[in-house]
Amino acid sequence: MLNIRNLHVKLEEEDKAILKGVDLEVEAGKVHAIMGPNGSGKSTLSYVLSGRDGYEVTEGSATLLGHDILEMEPEERAAAGLFLAFQYPVEIPGVGNMTFLRTAVNAQRKARGEEELSAGDFLKVVRERAKELKIDADMLKRPVNVGFSGGEKKRNEILQMAMLEPKMCILDETDSGLDVDAMKLVADGVNALRSEGRGFLVITHYQRLLDHIRPDVVHIMSDGRIVKTGGPELALEVETNGYADIVEGAA
Amino acid sequence: MVAEAKKAALEERLDGLTLPEGGGWLAAARRDARDRLDAVGLPGRRDEYWRFTNPAPLVARDPEVSDVSQSPDPFDGYESVVITIEDGVVTLPDTLPENLQIGTLREAGEADIHWAKDIYGTLEAMGSRPVLRPLATLNSAYATDGVVIRATGPVAKPVHIRTTGTGDPILHHVVRVDADASLTLLESGTAGARSNVATEIDLADTGAFHHIRIQGPDHVRHPNTHLFARLRQESVFKSFTLSANGLLARNEAVIELTGDDATAHIAGAAFGRGDFHHDDTVFVTHDAVNCESRQVFKKVLRDGATGVFQGKILVKEGAQKTDGYQISQALLLDEDSQFLAKPELEIYADDVACSHGSTTGAIDETALFYLRSRGVSKRDATDLLVLSFLAEAIEEIEDETLREHVGGRMADWLARG
Numbered sequence: 001m002l003n004i005r006n007l008h009v010k011l012e013e014e015d016k017a018i019l020k021g022v023d024l025e026v027e028a029g030k031v032h033a034i035m036g037p038n039g040s041g042k043s044t045l046s047y048v049l050s051g052r053d054g055y056e057v058t059e060g061s062a063t064l065l066g067h068d069i070l071e072m073e074p075e076e077r078a079a080a081g082l083f084l085a086f087q088y089p090v091e092i093p094g095v096g097n098m099t100f101l102r103t104a105v106n107a108q109r110k111a112r113g114e115e116e117l118s119a120g121d122f123l124k125v126v127r128e129r130a131k132e133l134k135i136d137a138d139m140l141k142r143p144v145n146v147g148f149s150g151g152e153k154k155r156n157e158i159l160q161m162a163m164l165e166p167k168m169c170i171l172d173e174t175d176s177g178l179d180v181d182a183m184k185l186v187a188d189g190v191n192a193l194r195s196e197g198r199g200f201l202v203i204t205h206y207q208r209l210l211d212h213i214r215p216d217v218v219h220i221m222s223d224g225r226i227v228k229t230g231g232p233e234l235a236l237e238v239e240t241n242g243y244a245d246i247v248e249g250a251a
Numbered sequence: 252m253v254a255e256a257k258k259a260a261l262e263e264r265l266d267g268l269t270l271p272e273g274g275g276w277l278a279a280a281r282r283d284a285r286d287r288l289d290a291v292g293l294p295g296r297r298d299e300y301w302r303f304t305n306p307a308p309l310v311a312r313d314p315e316v317s318d319v320s321q322s323p324d325p326f327d328g329y330e331s332v333v334i335t336i337e338d339g340v341v342t343l344p345d346t347l348p349e350n351l352q353i354g355t356l357r358e359a360g361e362a363d364i365h366w367a368k369d370i371y372g373t374l375e376a377m378g379s380r381p382v383l384r385p386l387a388t389l390n391s392a393y394a395t396d397g398v399v400i401r402a403t404g405p406v407a408k409p410v411h412i413r414t415t416g417t418g419d420p421i422l423h424h425v426v427r428v429d430a431d432a433s434l435t436l437l438e439s440g441t442a443g444a445r446s447n448v449a450t451e452i453d454l455a456d457t458g459a460f461h462h463i464r465i466q467g468p469d470h471v472r473h474p475n476t477h478l479f480a481r482l483r484q485e486s487v488f489k490s491f492t493l494s495a496n497g498l499l500a501r502n503e504a505v506i507e508l509t510g511d512d513a514t515a516h517i518a519g520a521a522f523g524r525g526d527f528h529h530d531d532t533v534f535v536t537h538d539a540v541n542c543e544s545r546q547v548f549k550k551v552l553r554d555g556a557t558g559v560f561q562g563k564i565l566v567k568e569g570a571q572k573t574d575g576y577q578i579s580q581a582l583l584l585d586e587d588s589q590f591l592a593k594p595e596l597e598i599y600a601d602d603v604a605c606s607h608g609s610t611t612g613a614i615d616e617t618a619l620f621y622l623r624s625r626g627v628s629k630r631d632a633t634d635l636l637v638l639s640f641l642a643e644a645i646e647e648i649e650d651e652t653l654r655e656h657v658g659g660r661m662a663d664w665l666a667r668g
Contacts, residue, residue: 050624053616078626090621094642095635100625103635108626143639160625 001199002026002049002168007060009041009048018044020224021060024201026168031200033210035235036221037243042203043087045221046172050084051077064168078104079111081167085157085174092144097156100144101126105163129162133189151182158189169193170201175209187212207239222247257292260310261385264293267312268393268421277360280372284391287376291385300382303559303591304530308499309386309475314419314445315498324413325439325465325493325660329653331411334398338416338443341396350404350432356397356423367399367425374451374479378505382534387477387503390449394423401427402434402458409435409463409653418443424450428458428486435650438464445473452478454486456510462488463653466502467495468664470527477503478517484510484539491648493657494521494529495664501530508535508542508570515544518647520661521558522551522637530559531579537570537603546577549644551637553584563595566603575605582640583613584633634665 002025009019018041026032036042048055049062051074062070069077092100106116117125130140133155145153154174161169171190175183190213194200202213210218210232218234219226220243228234228246238246270281294306308315334353335342341355359365372391379388400410414422420443428434432455452460466474474497480488494500506515521529535544550558560579581590592609614636622632641661648654 052620052624073629074620074623075626075628075632078624084624086621086624090615090618092618092622092635092639094639094645100622100635103631104622104625104627107628107631111626143642164625 001028001065002201003063005061007048007062008058009044009055010058012054012056017058018055018224019048022224022226024219024226026199026201028167028199029196030216031194031202031213032217032219033202033204033215033235034219034221034226035204035207035238037247038205040221041224042221043172046084046170046203049170050074050082075107075111078164078166079108083161083164083166083169085154085161085169085171087173087176089145089153089157091146093146095144097142097144098126098140101160101163104160108164126163130159132192133159133162134185135159150177151179151185154178154182154186155189158186162189162193167197168199168201170203172203173205174202175204175206183209184212207235210235220246254292254295256295260293260295261288263312264310264389270392271395273357273360275361275363276365276368277356277371280368281392284372284375284388287379288385288388288392291383291388293385293389294383298383300532300561303561303593304499304501304528308473309445309447309501314443314473315471316417316444322468326411326437326656329409329437329656331409331437333411333413336396336398336412336414336420336422338418339395339420339422341398348407350402351406351410351434352401352403353410354399356394356399356425359399359425365399366401366427370425370427370451370453371423374453374481375449375477377481377507378477378479378534384477384503384505386447386475387449387479390421390423390447390477394421394449397423397425399425400434400436401429402432403429404431405433406435409437411437411439414438414440414446414448416443419445421447422449424448426450426452426460428452428454428460430455431457433459433461435461435463438462441469441472444471445475447475449477449479452480452488454480454482454488456484457486458483459487460489461649462490463648463657464490464492465657465660466492466500467497470496470498472497473499475501477505480504480506480515482506482508482510482513482515482542485512486510487514489516489647489649490518491644491657492519493661494519494523495661496523496527497529498526499528501532503532504534506533506535506544508537508539508544511540511542513539513542515542516647517545518547518644520549520641520644522641522665523556524552524554525556527552527556528559529557530561532559532561534563535565535575537564537566537573537575539570541572542570543574544576546579547644547647548579549581549641550590551582551584551640552588552590555585555587557588558590559592560590560609561593561595562607563597564605564607566598566600566605568599570600571602573600573603573605575603577607579609580640581611582637583611584637637665638662
């Protein structure tokens, strides 16, 4: 599904390397988690994969279903099936959540040469999906993320994911700023989307999210590299011993 | 002493004009305005409030020629009492809702006694001090016609003035809203290649006036408008203007809060590109206790377009408990566009709350990336963010159906580019 080979990335503005040779393969139907201390390059990886400005790839490759995504515009990556759930979802005053969702869904359908969803069909689907995520009608009418609580914003990200039906989902620190109940709701939403044809990359600093979204594979990232890979038990090791031992052990 | 240049400009401008015929009080008001105009001349680039906008196209003898507008009226589909003004010819509606009187300025001017007599040229003259507004004074002298509207109680339907044509009309409207009366006025149309429209609005105690104006989307236009409003006790004045395109638009609003507990809101959303030049000049005077005023102006500029905002809040001595607010913001979509803002506060009372702000910025890159990461193209994402930026000004429209109507029109025009 997602194949990253020897990926080196530096900041465009300054000559500072952030990713120093990342190798990672996420298979369809699997959930991979990336854990690591602050500043290890986890969020940078998610931005580079989704096409945010400000980063320069100096070496290596990243493909999604065999397509080189690093050469694509962000909207082309989305149409190719990539989705990033933001750590800090952006507020867009004056644009209704529903309008935004429909614009996004139809833009992707159009880019893939599919027919656009009619207003009626769209409404039906969005209401169903919203209900599963306990997103009420009011939240759909309000401007995108404006006045939403931390939990509502993250649920709204998952709603977008559910509507866009991506092949590869990257969740960037989705647990940040959430209390236990909110996190459980978000995790349930993600779990409902797990399927054979879909891959997940869950980026998190803490193990607690992984109690709810059980990963198949856990990677530890440090100083721009993946330094250790293991099963779910690796997350528990981090919880007990912290990152220091693992990172030093790998070095 | 009028500078020679101004006098020369006035002579040139007046060369093609004659004082409209007719007698009665209107003729006297015109002569008075003509005398005042002689004493001040026409604006030049050195004038304090014309430094950002070159008045040349507005003071030239002849306007730039334009074609008849092919655009449908932006209020089409919205139920209202329609007055049409085509190439200066006023056509009044056949039937009127309750509490509404409408006439032409020409007819009103012939009457021995008419309520408009106490307003015509009076609010304009009041509003021309301390800052001169010679183009409004010229309007009071040379307006060929206009509409006089009086609300004697709540008027159920909005009154809509549609001004179309290709010429160079000078029109003057007079509005009076009586005690406990309310009126919504809609205005639309290209008016002409160049237009000079002055509207005087007199609000009695507790009177309420709502004004929604849509200018555009035709580009070859030079609208020059003035709103003069006098607010008495507990009266409410709310005006909103949507402007799409236009070679040169200068919209002035001069609002005097003369009665306690009155409210005046004025707002605008404007967008254009290239040789688009849009100027909002607003002067709000607080001359009573516990009044609230609010100015909200937003402009989106691209491909070298220019936006101007000159807004003043003057709080006179004794106008305690004044609550004044002013914000002007521009979104520049490239480095060639510019926004020139001159926010001013002048306060002579010690127990007031006044604030003002002005910002100029580019598209938020994070928001742009967020939208694109969801599959929305860069162009559509930019459009959405432009809409988002202007939406805050649209929010100033109080009536929900009108707000949605104007917002929808704006979205259509933005989508077409």
